Structure formats: structure tokens, C-alpha cells
Amino acid sequence: MLIWLAGSTREESITWPIVPAVPWTVQAISPSGPLAAAGRKRTMSNTFLKGIDVSHFQGTIDWAKVAQQEVVFAYAKASEGNSVSDPFFSANYAAMRAAGIARGAYHFLHADADGTAQARHFLSLLGTPQAGDLPPMLDVEKACGMQATAIDRCALAWLTQVRESLSCTPLIYSSRGFWNSNLAGCAALAAYPLWIAEYTSAAAPVLPQGVTGYAIWQHSQTGKLDGIAGAVDLDLFNGDAQALAQLARPAS
Structure with a gap:
């Protein structure tokens, strides 16, 4: 998977609060909901979170x-395709929570495999969501030799099942x-909150066709942090x- 601005000097002195666990109800992609509100912002917020x-x-x-x-938040890869499991997922997911970091999990889509089966594989690894967990993310960045319509169907099947x-x-x-080449023709995908990968020193990413905003911006794949060996997104x-x-997610 592919995005601190690589080579950027944007290191403001800002205190980032740890996100508390509070109620979460996302039954639909409401134009007034928190994800939609974040997605409508076309430029970087003064209160963006790392x-x-x-x-x-x-x-x-x-x-x-x-x-x-x-x-403040972190996502760990859980699965890929309909059978691959990330060997570090369980340890990462538990340690994120223990460290007070808002956590989420993601799946790397294989467009040449059944999307619903991939979703079930992901869900089997995720287990029962806990209070404070963030919504899952679907990583769509490889065509796997498939045409755009097949990629769209596969992605939608995963998103719907989850x-x-x-x-x-x-x-x-x-x-x-990748979006412009493979996903732009599917309006249903544009309804989901976008996590965009774009490496630039600009104040905000350039959005794909048919998309009016973004929720999260992956802006570097070469980040350096204490506690992590090598580069990190x-x-x-x-x-x-x-x-x-x-x-x-709310407490049950």
C-alpha cells in the first residue's frame, strides 16, 4: 500500500489530542454526517490530525x-485477497489500542477474486469490533489484469458486505x-468516503474525477517515526x- 509531506517543511507546533471513544452511528453516507463533512473539505484543515x-x-x-x-489514529493491514492474512495484524491491532491510538483495519483488494468472499475473510480476522474502533478501509490500487467494470463490482461487493x-x-x-483509470465510471464508489493517496507538497491533494472531497490524505510513503524501523505511510x-x-464505534 501506498502517503507528512515528503521533503516538506510543514511541521507546525500543534498538540494532537488522543481521540476518545464516543458513539458512532454511520447507517448511511449522510450529507450531514461526520465523514461527509470531512470529505467536503477540499483544502487542509487547520485542525487536521496525524x-x-x-x-x-x-x-x-x-x-x-x-x-x-x-x-492520533492508525490503520493496520489485516488481509489481502481471499486467503492472505497479515502476520503482524493481531499484534498491531492490540498494541494500537493499548497505546491509546484510535485504530482501524484495512483490506488489500484483489480485483480478480470474489469481493464478497474477500470481505468475509477480512471480517473473520477482524473479529468483534470494540468500542472506539474506526471504520474499516478498502485499499483499491491494483487492477490484477481486470477491466474497470470488474474492479468496480469487486470493490462494491466488499464494501457492501462489510x-x-x-x-x-x-x-x-x-x-x-488509479481512480481516474478504473473507478471513475462507478458513481456508487464515489459515495464512499475517500482516503486519497497523493504525494505532493501542496496544501491539499488534487481530487479524482467525480469526487468532491476526501476524508483522509495519505501524503507520504517515506515517513520516519521513532518506534518504527524503516519508512511508514x-x-x-x-x-x-x-x-x-x-x-x-460505541460501547455495546
Whole structure:
């Protein structure tokens, strides 16, 4: 998976609050909902929140150290295709929560495999969501030799299954280039909150065709943080702590 601005000097002195676990009800993509509100913002908010996304590529992570560096939220890769499991997911997911970081999980889509089966595989690894967990994300960045219409159907099948199973609205991750080439023709995908991958020193990403806003911006794939060996993807939530907190799953 592909995005702190690489080579950027934008290191404002801002205190990032740890997001508390508060009620989350995302039954539909409402134009007045917190994700939609974040998505409508076309420029970087003055109150954007720092996050990261990780997978087995980062190896063992010291999440206590990560939490000390103003990282408010993080996503860990859980699965890929309909059979691959990330060997570090369970450890990462538990350690994020223990460190006080708002956590989420993501799946890397194989467009040449059944989308519903992939969703079930992801859900089997995710287990029972806990209070404070963030909505899942679907990583769509490889065509796997499939045409755009097949990719769209596969992605929608995954998103629909996860949405119905968890009663929440997942995010969809992609780059502008991949979206324009493969996803732009499917209006249903544009209804899901976008996590855009774009590496630029600009104040905001250029949005894909048919998309009017974004929820999260992955702006570097070469980030450096204490507690993580090597590079890590760096992300910005396009909203404040309250907006992010409203996405957290409620206590049962």
C-alpha cells in the first residue's frame, strides 16, 4: 500500500489530542454526517490530525513510542485477497489500542477474486469490533489484469458486505491516477468516503474525477517515526478530533 509531506517543511507546533471513544452511528453516507463533512473539505484543515497506516512491511512496531509523536489514529493491514492474512495484524491491532491510538483495519483488494468472499475473510480476522474502533478501509490500487467494470463490482461487493456486517460505512483508498483509470465510471464508489493517496507538497491533494472531497490524505510513503524501523505511510485526517471521535464505534 501506498502517503507528512515528503521533503516538506510543514511541521507546525500543534498538540494532537488522543481521540476518545464516543458513539458512532454511520447507517448511511449522510450529507450531514461526520465523514461527509470531512470529505467536503477540499483544502487542509487547520485542525487536521496525524495518522499512519502499517502492514507487515514495518515489522514489529513500538506503539507506545509512536503514540508519543502526536499520532492520533492508525490503520493496520489485516488481509489481502481471499486467503492472505497479515502476520503482524493481531499484534498491531492490540498494541494500537493499548497505546491509546484510535485504530482501524484495512483490506488489500484483489480485483480478480470474489469481493464478497474477500470481505468475509477480512471480517473473520477482524473479529468483534470494540468500542472506539474506526471504520474499516478498502485499499483499491491494483487492477490484477481486470477491466474497470470488474474492479468496480469487486470493490462494491466488499464494501457492501462489510457495511452490512458491521453497520458502518467503510472508507475506500486509492490514488487519483488509479481512480481516474478504473473507478471513475462507478458513481456508487464515489459515495464512499475517500482516503486519497497523493504525494505532493501542496496544501491539499488534487481530487479524482467525480469526487468532491476526501476524508483522509495519505501524503507520504517515506515517513520516519521513532518506534518504527524503516519508512511508514503518513496520513492526515481532514477534520478535527471531534469529527474523528464521532466515527468511533460505541460501547455495546
